[in-house]
Amino acid sequence: MTFTLPFKKIGSDLSFGAQALKEVARLNMAVGNTFAGPGVSTVSAASTTTGAEGYSEKTNAGFHLQDRLSFGQALFTTFGVRLDGNSAFGENYGFTTYPKADVSWIVSEHGFLPSVISSLKVRSAFGQAGKSPGAFDKFTTFAARSVFTGTPGVLPDNPGNADLRPERTTEIEGGLEGGLFSDRLGFDLTTYWNFTKDAIVGVPNAPSQGFSASRKVNIGRVDNHGWEASINYLALSMKRFDWTTNLRLDGNHNNVVSVGGVILAGNAVREGYPVQGVWSRTATGFSVVNGKPVTTRSDTAVYFGPPLPTLNAGFGNTVHFGPFQAYALLSVARGASFSNGDRPYRVRQGGADELLQFLNPDGTSTFKADSVSQYWSILDAIETRNSARLREVSLTYTLPEWLSSKYKFGRTLLTFSGQNLMWWDHCHCFDPDMNWAGGDPFGIGSGFLAQPSPRVFRLSLRTRF
C-alpha cells in the first residue's frame, strides 16, 4: 500500500504479509555391490544390496510489517518488524521478533557540495536476523541401531533441549558511496559490526552422563567487525583506448566474546579468540637420549591465528583498445593460519624430501633423518595462508559488426582467459588455500590430502542470435 501522507513531499510505502515455509528433505539411498559383470547396472542386479533413508522436516511461519518513508528525493528511511515461529524452536520457547531500520541520504541532491563531488550518498542500517536450530535438535531421542550381528537395538542418541532458541544476529552498518570528477573516480566505503547472541553450540555431555550427540544450547556471544572499501578509477579515456583500474580491500575480525560459562572441549570456540582459531602444541626442547634425537613438545596448545584472512585485497585493471579488451586481477590474502596435515604425514610415510635428503645412499636412516621423523611424529605443521595470487588474465576480441551481421549474429566476443595462473606463498604445501579433503565446511583451520586449485584456461565465444 502506498500512501501520500498529509505532509508536503513525504511518501509512505507500507507493506505487510505472512509466510509459512515447510521444508521436507527425504534421502533414499540404495547401494549395490559386487555385480556379476558388465551388462547390468540396477541395484537389484548386485549380489549384495543395502538401503538407507533420511528424513528432515522444518516449518517456519512468520508475519512481517514494513513501512518505507521518503522525504523528498534525498532522504529515505525504512522501519520494519518480523514475527517468526519455527518448528525447530524448543517446546518452551514461543515466537521471536526481528526489528529492522535503515536510512539513506543522497547528499548530492541538495546542491551544496563542491562541483568536484559529482555524487554522494550516506547510508546506515540496523537489523536483526535469526538462524533456527537443526530440525530435530530439540528432541530427546533414542536411535535404532543394528547390534551384534543383525539384531535390532536402541541406543541413546540426542539429549535434546526444550529451551532451544534461534541464534540472533544484530548488524549495524554504515557507509558512503559516491563519485568525483564527473564519476570518473568512484568510491564505496562500508563498515559493519554484527553481534551474534544465543549462538547455537553443541555442548558435549560428560560421557558418563550418556548420549553421544552434543546437546545443542544457546550460549554467549560472537562478534564480527569488518570493513570494505573499493575505488574505481577511469585512468585514461581516449577515442579508441581507455584504462580502468580498481582496488578493493576488505578486513574482518571475529571474536568469541562469551561462551556463557560453558566448558567446551578443544579450542574451536574459546573466549577471546576467533571461532575455529588455529591452535597447536609447540616444540619446547631438543635433546639426545640414548643416541636418539628427541624433540619435546608443550603440554598445552598455543594460539597461532585466525582461520580466515583478516585482510583481502584485489587489484584489477581493464584496458580497452579498439576491439580488444584486456583484464587482469591480482589478489592478496593475509592473516589466516592452518594446520597443514600433509607435511607431517608425508614425513611419517617416509616420502617427504625434507626426510629423504638426510637418508644414507642405501636408504638407511641417519641421526638427522630420525630427528626430522620424530619431530613430525609429535607436532603439527602450522602454516600461514598468506599469499598473492594472479587470479585472472583475459583477452577479449569483439568481432567487427559487419562480420557478425553478415552471419546474422549479434555482438560477438571471443575470449581467451586463464584463472589461478600463479601464486606466491611461504607455505610448505601445494596451495595455501587448501582445505580438509572432504571435510565439513567448518574445518577451515586444517588441510589434509588436498589438491591445489587448478589452473584453468578457457577459450570462449559468446554471441547472440
Place this chain on the structure above:
Amino acid sequence: MRNTTMRISVWAVAGLAAVFGSSCKDILKVTDPQTFSTTALDDPAVLQAVTNGVEGQLQQIYDDAVLTTELLSDEIEDTSTWIDFADISTGRIRGDWATGGQFSGVQDELLRARFSAQDAAARLTRVMGDAASKSKLMAQVKTVEAWADLINGMSFCESPLVPGGPRAPDTEMYKQAVTKMTDALAVATTANSPEWVNFARAGRARANLLAGNYDAALSDAQGVPAGFIKQALYGENSSTSLPGNQMHQNRNRSAGLRRLFWSMVDTSQNATAPTPLQYVKDPWTQQADPRMAVLHPRGRLGVNNSTSFFSIDKYSDRSGPITMTSKREMNLIEAEVQWRKGDLPAAIAALNRNRTAAPANLPAFTATGLSAQDVFDRLLSERMAELFTEGHRMTDLDRFNLVTSKLGAGRARKLPLSRNEILNNVNMKQGQAKCPAIS
C-alpha cells in the same frame, strides 16, 4: 476514501495476524520418524531392543578397549603413522593428557554403556513394575552395567563411579563391579537365566580377583560351568552390525605383535606365498602355540613403512568375535588363587586343564619340584597365551609389577582418564590426575 482504505488495511492485518497466530500451533508441530522419543520407548514391545542396544554398546567398544590396552602392553606395538597410537605404544601418555588421544573415546563409550544400562533399568522398572526385577531383560542390563565398570577399572586408572561423579581410582571401580555383579547375579538367578548367571558370576570372579578378594574369586571361578564362553560379536557389514572387530588381522597394518616376541615366531616359511599361519611359540616346549596366531610374510612392514609387521591372526577378519570371559579364564583365576594360597599342585592342575585341551593341546606341566616362582612364571605365560590379545595383558603387567622389566622405565602403567570426561564433568578439573603410575 483514503481513510476507509487505511481502516480496511489495518483490520486486514489484525485479522490475518489472528488467523495466523491461532493456526501456527499445529503448523509448527513436527515429528522425527528416524528415532524413538523417551515415551515411545516405554513400550513392552521395544524393551528387548533397548536391552540389546545396551549390550551392543558395550560390545561395540570392547574391541577398542582391547586394542588400546594391548597397545600399551608388551603384546602389540604401534606400526602406524598416528601420533595417538605412538603415544600409547611408547607408554608416554600421562594423566590429564593434553589431547583426547586414542584412549578417551574408549572410556567415553564404556561410561555411556553404563549410563545406557542404568537408563534401561529405570525404563524396565517404569514399564514392567515389580516384574522387572525378575526378568532376563533386567539381568542383561544389570550384568552389562557391572561389566562396563569392570572393563573401565581394568583399562583406566581413574573413572567416575557414578554419572557426572568425581574421579575415583580403579580399585574403587573393582569394588563397585563386585557389588553390581552380585546384584546382577541375584536378578539373573531369580529370572532363571543361566546365560546371565554365568556371565555375572564370571565377571564377579574376575572383579574379586582384581579387588584382592581371592577366596571369593576362587569360589566364583569354580562355580562357572565347563564350556562356558561369552563373546563380543562383530560383523563385516556395518549395516547389519556395529563396526567390526578392530583387532582383526590386518587392521590397516597399524599395530602388530610387539618386537619382544618376534624371535618367538617360527618364520621359516615366511617366503612361501601365501605364507602359512604362524604362531608365537610356547616358551616351555618351543612348540607353536595355536592360541597365539600371527602372520608375517617376509619383508612385510607396518603402514609406517619402517616396522616389521606381525599381524594378529587370532582374529582373521572384522567379524571375528572376541572372548570376553570363559571357563578357561576361570581356570586361570583358580590357578592364580591356588598359587597365592601356596597350593602349587592345585595351581598347576588348573593350568593344565587349559593347556592339555584344544585348542592348545600342549604337554602338561609337571608340578613336581616347582617353586612358587616357577609356578608364577607358568601362570603368567599361560595367562598370556590363553588370553592372548583379549585385553588382559596390561592389567597383568601392572598388578604383578612387571612393566619396568618387560617394557622399561618411564612408562604409563594404565590409561589415563578420558579428556572428554574431565572437560565436561562439572565435578572434575584438569590438573587433578593422580595417575597413571609410571614404571
